[in-house]
Amino acid sequence: MKKGVNFILVLYILNFDLIPAEHHVTGKKMTLSQYIELININTEIEVNMEIANIAVKDWDPHYFANFKELETLSLENISELPFDNTDNVVLYSNSINKFRCNASKIVRIGKKNLSGMPNLKDLTFNENNMVTIAMEAFEGNPRLKTLSLAKNNFKELPEKLVENLTLTSFDFDNNRLYKFPEAKPFLISKSLQQFSCSACGITHIYAETFSELPDLHTLILKENSIQEIHENHLPSKLHSLNLESNPMNVLPLKILINPKFHMLCLGGSRVPWSENNEQFIARYQNMKNISSTCQDHPHIDYKTQPITTTVSTSTTEKTTVEHATVNPALLDALIASYLLVCLLTEVVLILVFGSYVAKLLRSKSKEFDYAASVINPSDIYKIN
Numbered sequence: 078m079k080k081g082v083n084f085i086l087v088l089y090i091l092n093f094d095l096i097p098a099e100h101h102v103t104g105k106k107m108t109l110s111q112y113i114e115l116i117n118i119n120t121e122i123e124v125n126m127e128i129a130n131i132a133v134k135d136w137d138p139h140y141f142a143n144f145k146e147l148e149t150l151s152l153e154n155i156s157e158l159p160f161d162n163t164d165n166v167v168l169y170s171n172s173i174n175k176f177r178c179n180a181s182k183i184v185r186i187g188k189k190n191l192s193g194m195p196n197l198k199d200l201t202f203n204e205n206n207m208v209t210i211a212m213e214a215f216e217g218n219p220r221l222k223t224l225s226l227a228k229n230n231f232k233e234l235p236e237k238l239v240e241n242l243t244l245t246s247f248d249f250d251n252n253r254l255y256k257f258p259e260a261k262p263f264l265i266s267k268s269l270q271q272f273s274c275s276a277c278g279i280t281h282i283y284a285e286t287f288s289e290l291p292d293l294h295t296l297i298l299k300e301n302s303i304q305e306i307h308e309n310h311l312p313s314k315l316h317s318l319n320l321e322s323n324p325m326n327v328l329p330l331k332i333l334i335n336p337k338f339h340m341l342c343l344g345g346s347r348v349p350w351s352e353n354n355e356q357f358i359a360r361y362q363n364m365k366n367i368s369s370t371c372q373d374h375p376h377i378d379y380k381t382q383p384i385t386t387t388v389s390t391s392t393t394e395k396t397t398v399e400h401a402t403v404n405p406a407l408l409d410a411l412i413a414s415y416l417l418v419c420l421l422t423e424v425v426l427i428l429v430f431g432s433y434v435a436k437l438l439r440s441k442s443k444e445f446d447y448a449a450s451v452i453n454p455s456d457i458y459k460i461n
């Protein structure tokens with residue numbers, strides 16, 4: 078009713094200063110209404126709410142249903158969020174379309190837990206300890222478009238998790254996946270356009286991994302352990318691929334020939350020298366419109382002709398051990414050792430030259446008598 082009012086009241090408790098000492102010193106918890114009362118806000122006009130750093134007592138799933146204008150609810154570091162209510166639904170609200178619940182130690186999302194928010198479009202559960210999620214977790218959220226489950230402990234996901242949604246974007250960064258399941262699709266979705274799984278420990282992409290994502294156009298797999306990727310294992314609509322900071326040693330040579338690519342990031346790859354690789358890299362680095370959005374590592378490291386075999390192999394081994402999954406600074410190491418050699422040579426030269434000059438001066442001072450060689454035999458020219 079007051080939607081026209083451009084009044085967004087942000088309630089954000091940064092620390093405990095606003096909460097009376099006895100509530101935390103004695104370990105007491107508050108109900109949501111006690112908490113809201115304490116803050117003294119008008120539930121009728123609330124559009125955007127953030128609640129952080131409290132322990133809630135007797136969570137009432139219907140509490141937010143009274144906030145008719147509430148569209149965005151962010152919860153962060155709320156201890157003991159009752160993901161074990163007698164009622165299986167955690168929260169009822171027809172108005173909320175963006176729900177965030179970060180860093181609140183949630184381990185699992187069950188079948189009906191989120192079904193009380195039918196208009197949810199954007200959902201974030203970052204930095205929890207999530208390990209499992211029910212295949213039907215989003216059954217009651219048919220409008221979901223954007224999902225983030227980043228920084229959790231998932232080792233796997235039900236492949237049908239988002240099958241019946243029209244989800245377009247999914248952020249799954251920093252999970253403990255280690256590998257995509259072998260010989261089956263990781264996810265099934267006709268609508269998913271953007272998927273990100275950076276720092277997931279991925280080593281390999283199978284032919285089936287993205288085969289059920291026909292609309293996927295942006296794939297971000299930074300900071301994984303991928304060494305090789307086959308062009309024909311990628312979805313046909315893909316136009317943006319970010320593989321920065323992977324130990325890629327085989328380049329996807331056919332990709333750049335494909336004119337539909339908008340973005341390709343291969344920085345941090347270490348590829349052996351070959352004519353094809355050199356041509357590819359020259360082209361890749363000239364196509365600024367393709368690689369301009371690659372920020373972390375704009376360049377591919379590749380061996381030119383090794384200077385001496387012993388130096389280059391020992392440097393390679395060293396960097397491989399130290400940075401198994403991170404970008405090895407092979408070039409940096411080579412430059413550093415080159416500079417060290419220069420420095421040592423310089424030091425040796427200075428020493429040799431210095432001793433030569435010293436010798437010269439010493440012999441000169443013996444032979445050379447100023448007093449004897451000056452015409453005017455004044456006292457000031459005498460050494461003694």
Ligand SMILES: *[C@@H]1O[C@H](CO)[C@@H](O)[C@H](O)[C@H]1NC(C)=O
Nearest residue numbers: 101129130131132154155156
């Ligand atoms: C999280 O909230 C608890 C109280 O519930 C507080 O003691 C703790 O400092 C908060 N942690 C962070 C990282 O803010």
Ligand SMILES: *[C@@H]1O[C@H](CO)[C@@H](O)[C@H](O)[C@H]1NC(C)=O
Nearest residue numbers: 159160161162165166187188
């Ligand atoms: C979440 O769903 C699971 C399984 O459906 C249920 O056991 C659990 O109690 C639910 N949690 C909440 C907070 O409703």
Ligand SMILES: *[C@@H]1O[C@H](CO)[C@@H](O)[C@H](O)[C@H]1NC(C)=O
Nearest residue numbers: 151152153177179201203204
């Ligand atoms: C939740 O986490 C995401 C990513 O870590 C962050 O961008 C967002 O600001 C967090 N939300 C809140 C309310 O802190």
Ligand SMILES: *[C@@H]1O[C@H](CO)[C@@H](O)[C@H](O)[C@H]1NC(C)=O
Nearest residue numbers: 212213216237238239240241
């Ligand atoms: C998706 O919808 C189909 C048909 O309605 C249903 O059989 C299937 O169980 C649904 N999948 C999930 C994960 O809910």
Ligand SMILES: *[C@@H]1O[C@H](CO)[C@@H](O)[C@H](O)[C@H]1NC(C)=O
Nearest residue numbers: 336337338339363364366367
């Ligand atoms: C990028 O630039 C090159 C020429 O520099 C051009 O041939 C190519 O079509 C451009 N690609 C895109 C996606 O704009």
